[in-house]
Amino acid sequence: MRWIGIVLLAGCFLLTASALYFVTAGTIVTLTANVSATDTYTAIETDVDYVGFGNLRKGDISQEQKVCVNNTGTTSVTVTPLLQNSTSWIFNNVQVRKFGGPVNSHVPIGQYNMNLTSGAQGCLWLRLNLNVTTPIYQDIVGSRAEVMMRALPIV
DSSP, X not given: OHHHHHHHHHHHHHHHHHHHHHHHOOXXXXXXXOOOOOOOOOOEEEXXXXXXXXXXXXXXXXXXXXXXXXXXSSSOEEEEEEEESOSSXXXXXXXXXXXXXOTTOOEETTSOOEEEOTTOEEEEEEEEBOOOSSOOOSOOOSOOXXXXXXXXXXX
């Protein structure tokens, strides 16, 4: 009796295994498609990630530092440099001028913008103007700020 149970169990096992084998057998079909991009995206890059204004004193205006922005996206954008994460009030005096624009056409950071078509490059000048009335009673050393180049799509 015991052998019959073992033979039946082995038979069931072989039947199940062969059924699984036949169920999993098949043919592979490869699917392909070519999809054209229709969506647009906004992306920009700058040619530098650091600008140093050097050693200055109250009343000084730094040398201008050139920063170029490349529109690497698929849509035209308006780029506005905005001051962020400043460790000192002095960076509120950063001024911007269009590259190739009139020498005395500086505006405060955040008030300047430029339009760039897809694939275009635009450059601007940054300077730190310490010709201010605010008192400076002690040295300001190691101050940092970040400028975010905000790009908004032109609609």
